[in-house]
Amino acid sequence: MDLNWSPADLEFRDEVRAFLRDKLTPDLQRAGRLATSVYSDHEASLKWQATLHERGWAAPAWPVEYGGCDWSLTQHYVFSRESTLAGAPSLSPMGIRMVAHAIVAYGTPQQKEYFLPRILTGEVFFCQGYSEPESGSDLASLTMAAVDDGDDLVCTGSKIWTTHAQEANWMFALVRTTRSAKKQQGITFVLIDMSAPGIEIRPLVMTSGEEIQNQVFFDDVRVPKSNVIGRIDDGWTVAKYLLEFERGGGANAPALQVAAENVATSAASAPGPSGGRLIDDPGFARRLAEARIRTDVLEILEYRVLAALAGGGHPGSDSSMLKILSTELSQTLTGLAMEAAGPRGRVYQPHATCPGGPVAEFVPPSDGYVSGQPWQAVAPLRYFNDRAGSIYAGSNEIQRNILAKAALGL
Known part of the structure; x- marks a missing residue:
């Protein structure tokens, strides 16, 4: 390149x-x-x-x-x-960066004609129905049932950690259509209209206080078989393909490089542990330098994946590597940002931020007072939200197992 x-x-x-x-x-x-x-x-x-x-x-x-x-x-x-x-x-990545690729690769002409233009305009806004209360990192153990009933699949069960379920009008989901000896078999990938009767959404309050994720309950929800992506019982194939785009295939390095620059700027005016500036503290400076080097490595790896995409390929196991690097780098940088924010970064001030969802049970001060700068109010919320990065889209432990098998042949 x-x-x-x-x-x-x-x-x-x-x-x-x-x-x-x-x-x-x-x-x-x-x-x-x-x-x-x-x-x-x-x-x-x-x-x-x-x-x-x-x-x-x-x-x-x-x-x-x-x-x-x-x-x-x-x-x-x-x-x-x-x-x-x-x-x-x-x-939101759910439509543009995720399910759209599955529709392009496995969808029917009618599904492509209906969904792709509407995803672009935002008329169709997707959420993801993968994880269940007893099925997270081991996604193939999912149990939400979809019973064949003529032209429909009748879905009963629940999904959890469903981001923006309250805003979405469609969900792409994995459901259990057949029980077999191999748990990856008998899973079907479906698109569910969120206005269908029998769907209940309950918001979950995150550690940051935001209501972005939800649990969604399905009680005999009828889903037309025309909404199946790929073949019935072969949804695991579609899901594996889509997960490569969820875990990698984007460009996270630029945002992380900007985050590193912001940390450096903040640390230049923050007090260090022994007096002077935080940026001049050898320990802090070393950790920030290591993070910057890792973002440069991530950038080259993302170029390699983009090259594969440009050539008509897909990320493959490289997506697992990108997912590990980008999420753990982000956690490192939000930790450094918290250090730079100092005591004012410990104050809970969501009213000074632009969260991705409603904030539960918080009454902002009547005068809108903010202790410190807005970035110091953002720092703790980003820090808490970032802890989930190494868990969602398949935990980083699972990603390392994938790399061990696919890349190293272990």
């Missing part, structure tokens, strides 16, 4: 910067910079998606025939980095 900037790359960078200056309004920038997790404020995220869609940039990694961009690897990287630097809010 040639990683040098060409004149065309620089021209594209300037085009992206001009677009961001023109379209990224102060309220959208605030939503991006004060986000407390990987999920931006819902309304801001949808507003930014509509702006990107109008420009044709909402889903650049999609095949061009479905609305993607014919960009080089460098252009993908430039767009991601410039958007992060400008403070653009993130888009």
Whole structure:
């Protein structure tokens, strides 16, 4: 791969910067910079998606025939980095970065025609129905039943840790259609209309106080068989393919590089443990330098995955490696940010942030007072939310097992 900037790359960078200056309004920038997790404020995220869609940039990694961009690897990287630097809010990954790829690869022409354009516009907003109360990292042990009844599957059971279930109008889910000796068999990948009778949503309060995740209950919910992606009983094949895009295939390095720069800036004005500046403390400086080196390594690995995608391939086991590196790096950086925030970073001040969902049982001060700077209020919420990063999308222990088998042949 040639990683040098060409004149065309620089021209594209300037085009992206001009677009961001023109379209990224102060309220959208605030939503991006004060986000407390990987999920931006819902309304801001949808507003930014509509702006990107109008420009044709909402889903650049999609095949061009479905609305993607014919960009080089460098252009993908430039767009991601410039958007992060400008403070653009993130888009929900459930539709654009995840289920859309499964629909493209395994969907029928009718499913592609209906869902893909509506995912782009935000008219269809997906949540993910994978984990269950007794089935998390061992996803193949799921038990939510889907009984064959003519043209429908009748679904009964529950899903948990379902992000944005209250906002979503569709769910992509794995359900148990057949019980067999091998637990990966007999699973079906379905798209469920969240307005169907028999669905109940109960919000879960996260450690940050936000209500982003939920438990969803299904009581004899009828799902047309026309909503099955791939073949009945072969949903594990679809799920494995989609998980590669959930775990990798994006560009996380630019956001982490920006986070490292922000930590360095904050530490330059924060007091160190022995007096002086925190950035001058040898222990802190060493840990920050190590994190920066690891983000540069992650960037090269992401280029390799993007190269595979550009060639018509998919991430494969590299997605597990990217998932491990990016989530553990993010945890390291949010830990360093908490150190830089100091005592004011321990104050619970969600009113100074732009969380990805409602905040339960918090009454903000009547005058809106904030102790310290907004970034110090964001730091603890990001820290708590980031602890889940090494668990969701398959725990990092599971990812290491996958790498041991697929990459090392152990």
